[in-house]
Structures are given as C-alpha cells and as structure tokens.
Amino acid sequence: MSLRLQGPVIPDFGNTSGCKANETFCWDWFADHWDRFAAELVQHVYVSAIAIVIGLVIALPAALVAYRLPRFETPAVVFSTILYTIPVLGFFLLMIPVTGIGLFTIEIALVGYTLLLLFRNTLTGLRSVPPEVRAAALGMGLTPGQILVRITFPLALPAVMAGLRVVTVTTISLATLAAYIAPYGLGQSILFYIGNTFISGLISAGVLAILLALVADALIVGLTRLVTPWARARRGGA
Amino acid sequence: MTDPATQEGPVGASHRGEALAIEFRHVTKRYPGQDAPAIDDLSLTVPPGETCCLVGPSGGGKTTAMKLVNRLIEPTSGDILIGGRSVLTYDVTTLRRDIGYVIQQVGLFPHMTIGANIGTIPRLLGWDKERIAERTGRLLDLVRLDRSYAKRYPAQLSGGQQQRIGLARALAADPPVMLMDEPFGALDPITRAEIQDEFLSLENEIRKTVIFVTHDIDEAIKMGDKIAVLRPGGRLAQYGSADELLGDPVDDFVADFVGADRGLKRLSLRSVGELADPGREAPPGAPSVSAGTSLRVGLSVLLAANAEVLEVTKEGRPAGAVTLAEIREAAGS
Known part of the structure; x- marks a missing residue:
C-alpha cells in the first residue's frame, strides 16, 4: 500500500481507454479500480470505528466519574478541549516523534477529537435525569446501583447518542487526513489524485468518504430510535 | 443484614x-x-x-x-x-x-412503559412475568385506567393519569x-x-x-x-x-x-340523617332534604328558606326533622 504513495511521478491511472479527456467522472475507470477503493473504504471504516470505540471507552467512564465527583469535571473538560482545539494535522505531526508513523499515531489523534463531545454529552445526559424520578426511585427501594443502571443510564442515552452521531461523522471526515501519517483509508486516494487533472480518482474517494459518513449517521439515527423508543412518545402518539 | x-x-x-x-x-x-x-x-x-x-x-x-x-x-x-x-x-x-411511596411530582420513569413502571418493585422482588402482568392489569383496573395503557409511555399520559399510575406503582407489591x-x-x-x-x-x-x-x-x-x-x-x-x-x-x-369556617367544615362531615330525630315531624311547608345530605348543605337550605325546621326524608318518605338550633350546636364546640 505504501508503495502507491511513492508511486511514479506520472501516475498510473490504469486502463482509462473508455474515458473521454474532459470527463468529470468516468464510471468505467471507477469500475476498474473498485477493488482499490473498496480496500481503502474498509480501512477507513475500521480506522474510524477503533477511534470511536476507544473514545467511548474513555469518555463514558470519565463522564461517570465527573457525575459522581463534580470537581473532576473542569480538569476533564480542559484536557479534552485542548485536544479538541489542536489542528488535526499539527496533532498528527506532534505525535509522530512520540508514537512513530503508523496506525497508533492516527488513533491517538482521532480519539483525542472524540473525547470532548462524548464526555460533555454523556455528562449532560447523566445530569438530565429529573430529580423527582431519582427521588421516586430511591423512595421505592432501588439501590444506588440499580438507579444508575436502570434509570440514569437509559435516560442519558439520547444525549450520548447525539454526541456519538456528531463524533462519528467528524471522525470519518478527520480520518481522511490520516493518510498524511500512514497509508490508511480513503485519504490515500485523495492525496494521490488531488493534484491531477484527471479527477475521477479524487471524486471517487471523496464521494465514498461522504457516503460513508452519511450511512454511518443514518445507522446511528436508526440505532437511537431503536434504543430510546420512549424519546419519541408524546401525548396523543402511540 | x-x-x-x-x-x-x-x-x-x-x-x-x-x-x-x-x-x-x-x-x-x-x-x-x-x-x-x-x-x-x-x-x-x-x-x-x-x-x-x-x-x-x-x-x-x-x-x-x-x-x-x-x-x-x-x-x-x-x-x-x-x-x-x-x-x-x-x-x-x-x-x-x-412501603408504597407516592410523591407530588409522580416521578414515573419516562423511559419505561406504564407496565414496566408499575412492575418495577415486583421485578426487583423476583416475581415471575405472568404474576407481574396479572398484577399490573389488576392495578390498572383499580386506578380506573384501561389495561391497554400498560404499553404506553408516561409522556403520553395526562397529569391525572400519571398520578394514577404513580398510585398503582406504589401499590404494586401490595x-x-x-x-x-x-x-x-x-x-x-x-x-x-x-x-x-x-x-x-x-x-x-x-x-x-x-x-x-x-x-x-x-x-x-x-x-x-x-x-x-x-x-x-x-x-x-x-x-x-x-x-x-x-x-x-x-x-x-x-x-x-x-x-x-371550621364550624361549617365540621357540618360537612356529618349528614342530616345522623342528627335527625325520627320521631319528630316537620311542620307543613318545611324545606326538605334527603338523609344523606351534609349538615352544611342542610343549613344552607334552612337559611335560604328562612325556616327553623328541616324535614329529612329517606327514599322520598319523611324520616324525622332537624332544627336550626341542633345544627348550630353540631357546628360548635
């Protein structure tokens, strides 16, 4: 894969015989090169997915700690805000001397961008539980652990899912820049084709990245509806 | 423990x-x-x-x-x-x-159906599903809501219905x-x-x-x-x-x-039937109320008719009479 980035000065566009000179997008060429895009798409999915999962694994417990110990909130917000504010390319470059060139560096940078939104949304969600709901649960005889698992977590879910939705789309778009560090994802083709007059390659990679973000967004919206059926229940509705 | x-x-x-x-x-x-x-x-x-x-x-x-x-x-x-x-x-x-617990703001769990809300404590007590469903149905009957409400969410209910569910939930484990x-x-x-x-x-x-x-x-x-x-x-x-x-x-x-107005409030606790002397007959033209009427309403009728004696009836037939003086005494300490 990395060889491709160091490819010939005149790029090998493959068999373009079916394409016209000034064509915006050549389907034949795209079909010929589908294997390459498919491989990059799969990479893109797992590079993003790893970052999002690790982000959740860090941000959810951190939010829970901040929910229980409010003095933990400010340091956590400051830390994740700093990570969020650093320009992404700068972040990638900053990390190279520490973690080297590879997937690890990419994931550290991508995870860094997920934390603020996931942490903040989760904390907001945990705090959104109406006090009377908590009071009723306690008075009825639910233990603090049962209140957390049965009441607080489910009620925080809509806020968590809203954060996850933004984070997913952001991560998928940021992951296109990961190819600057190491050959992963659709960013490879974007970097490879960006300076050329034959733009089918650039369009293919760019549109695939956008489609991936849209599909992921739709999946999360669907998942949200599935896990929070009550959120749409209103008077008069069923 | x-x-x-x-x-x-x-x-x-x-x-x-x-x-x-x-x-x-x-x-x-x-x-x-x-x-x-x-x-x-x-x-x-x-x-x-x-x-x-x-x-x-x-x-x-x-x-x-x-x-x-x-x-x-x-x-x-x-x-x-x-x-x-x-x-x-x-x-x-x-x-x-x-201990059943009901609060003013109800505090139903918004993410659970009405049925799940009512069944919360029975579930924690380890009741089996059939028993919980049976109990939930009976409690909905008791608070006069249709059993189909079990599948709805709290947000779909009015304030009064929500408090009925709050009651049912508190009664769930009897x-x-x-x-x-x-x-x-x-x-x-x-x-x-x-x-x-x-x-x-x-x-x-x-x-x-x-x-x-x-x-x-x-x-x-x-x-x-x-x-x-x-x-x-x-x-x-x-x-x-x-x-x-x-x-x-x-x-x-x-x-x-x-x-x-504690005198009046006290009168609303008792009915004219309790106070009426069954042996006494009301004079002709006396205002008449049924035995179940509260003394407070009886007093009001007497005052409106400017009369001294109130005829008390049971199932439409005369069943004694109450005087203004007796009502006054019942209101006092």
Whole structure:
C-alpha cells in the first residue's frame, strides 16, 4: 500500500481507454479500480470505528466519574478541549516523534477529537435525569446501583447518542487526513489524485468518504430510535 | 443484614396485604448546624388501615416526618415502629420495597412503559412475568385506567393519569404501608377531587395504613381518618379526627390552621340523617332534604328558606326533622 504513495511521478491511472479527456467522472475507470477503493473504504471504516470505540471507552467512564465527583469535571473538560482545539494535522505531526508513523499515531489523534463531545454529552445526559424520578426511585427501594443502571443510564442515552452521531461523522471526515501519517483509508486516494487533472480518482474517494459518513449517521439515527423508543412518545402518539 | 428476618423486610411475604400500625416514639430530627430541630419529640400512632394526614405550615416538618418512616431521613433520636418493629432494624432497601411511596411530582420513569413502571418493585422482588402482568392489569383496573395503557409511555399520559399510575406503582407489591407526599397537589381542582374520591373508594378495597402529607386542611379533612397538625419547629400541635380538630382545637394555632369556617367544615362531615330525630315531624311547608345530605348543605337550605325546621326524608318518605338550633350546636364546640 505504501508503495502507491511513492508511486511514479506520472501516475498510473490504469486502463482509462473508455474515458473521454474532459470527463468529470468516468464510471468505467471507477469500475476498474473498485477493488482499490473498496480496500481503502474498509480501512477507513475500521480506522474510524477503533477511534470511536476507544473514545467511548474513555469518555463514558470519565463522564461517570465527573457525575459522581463534580470537581473532576473542569480538569476533564480542559484536557479534552485542548485536544479538541489542536489542528488535526499539527496533532498528527506532534505525535509522530512520540508514537512513530503508523496506525497508533492516527488513533491517538482521532480519539483525542472524540473525547470532548462524548464526555460533555454523556455528562449532560447523566445530569438530565429529573430529580423527582431519582427521588421516586430511591423512595421505592432501588439501590444506588440499580438507579444508575436502570434509570440514569437509559435516560442519558439520547444525549450520548447525539454526541456519538456528531463524533462519528467528524471522525470519518478527520480520518481522511490520516493518510498524511500512514497509508490508511480513503485519504490515500485523495492525496494521490488531488493534484491531477484527471479527477475521477479524487471524486471517487471523496464521494465514498461522504457516503460513508452519511450511512454511518443514518445507522446511528436508526440505532437511537431503536434504543430510546420512549424519546419519541408524546401525548396523543402511540 | 445477617439476620434472615432482615432480608424479609418489615412484613415479609406472609404479611403482604395486611395493614400494620405505624408508631412514632419520641422522634426528634436535628440537622447539623441548625439550632431548631426539624422534628421535635414527635409521638403518635396510626392504627392499622387508617389514613393519617400530616398537615401544617411550611417548615412544620410534615415531609420530614414522613421520610423518617422509610428512612429517606434518619432520626436523631427516638424510634419509628411498623407493626411493632423498629424500622431501624431493617435493611433500608427491603424496608422501602415494603412501603408504597407516592410523591407530588409522580416521578414515573419516562423511559419505561406504564407496565414496566408499575412492575418495577415486583421485578426487583423476583416475581415471575405472568404474576407481574396479572398484577399490573389488576392495578390498572383499580386506578380506573384501561389495561391497554400498560404499553404506553408516561409522556403520553395526562397529569391525572400519571398520578394514577404513580398510585398503582406504589401499590404494586401490595405494601402494608403507604407514604404519600402531597400526591394530588399538582393536579387541577377537578382532577384532584376526582382522584381523591377514587383513592377513598380504593382505600376501602385495599386497607392500607397511610401517611398522607398535605398543606391543604380541606384535603386532610376529606382524606384523613386522623389528622396530625404540626407547628413550625416540628412539634405536634394536635392529633385527632377531623371532627375533634374542628370541634375542639387545642389552641389558637390549630384553630387558625383549620380555618375560621371550621364550624361549617365540621357540618360537612356529618349528614342530616345522623342528627335527625325520627320521631319528630316537620311542620307543613318545611324545606326538605334527603338523609344523606351534609349538615352544611342542610343549613344552607334552612337559611335560604328562612325556616327553623328541616324535614329529612329517606327514599322520598319523611324520616324525622332537624332544627336550626341542633345544627348550630353540631357546628360548635
């Protein structure tokens, strides 16, 4: 894969015989090169997915700690805000001397961008539980652990899912820049084709990245509806 | 915790459905850093199956007193007994699961269906699904909501319906004791009157010992077998039936609290039938009311007709008479 980035000065566009000179997008060429895009798409999915999962694994417990110990909130917000504010390319470059060139560096940078939104949304969600709901649960005889698992977590879910939705789309778009560090994802083709007059390659990679973000967004919206059926229940509705 | 009886809760399975007395014994609650106690040497007993309304001005400690029973608040000194056993000897969680708890803001779990809300405690107690479904259905019948409501979410219900579910949820595990903290306080007057009436008729079926907190003396008169008036500082001013409180308030504080119209309120507690002398015949032309009419309405009829004697009828036939003087006496102390 990395060889491709160091490819010939005149790029090998493959068999373009079916394409016209000034064509915006050549389907034949795209079909010929589908294997390459498919491989990059799969990479893109797992590079993003790893970052999002690790982000959740860090941000959810951190939010829970901040929910229980409010003095933990400010340091956590400051830390994740700093990570969020650093320009992404700068972040990638900053990390190279520490973690080297590879997937690890990419994931550290991508995870860094997920934390603020996931942490903040989760904390907001945990705090959104109406006090009377908590009071009723306690008075009825639910233990603090049962209140957390049965009441607080489910009620925080809509806020968590809203954060996850933004984070997913952001991560998928940021992951296109990961190819600057190491050959992963659709960013490879974007970097490879960006300076050329034959733009089918650039369009293919760019549109695939956008489609991936849209599909992921739709999946999360669907998942949200599935896990929070009550959120749409209103008077008069069923 | 190691005592097996503790795991059972105050009543245990064998006592479910049976009402138990609640007794406050010299209970005092002081909050650290506050000179005045919130509850000051409170002693009173609510007999099994009776409803005790705790009334008083804000700061009187009504809610504090109630929360001492299920140990949402722990007493500084004194003891509270349910069915003769101190609540302090039980595991807090098992104690609370044996006590129905209803609050003004209801606090239904918005992410659970009505059925799941009602079934919360039975589920934690390990009841099987069929038993929970059966119980949920019966409770919906009891609070006069269609069984199809079990599948809805709280947000789809009106305030009155939500509080009915709050009641059903509190009754789910058939607790011997109920704590109700201004349960109908957030409802509009019409809905409130409706649900009060329903709760009164429901109480006849289920026989619970109830502690009912309210700031509304009229609600206390309507709902309570006994009324405990707390004065600021958490001291018990008077404890007795509505009739005793209205007819014989111990001091100006209680007299003020029950209201200057306590005579009229007292009249609404009794019917003309109770007071009527069956042997007496009303003079011709006397106004007439049926025996079930309250003395208060009877008085109103007498005043409107400018008469001295009221004819009382049962099923349309004369059943005695009541005089204005007798009504006046019934209103007084």
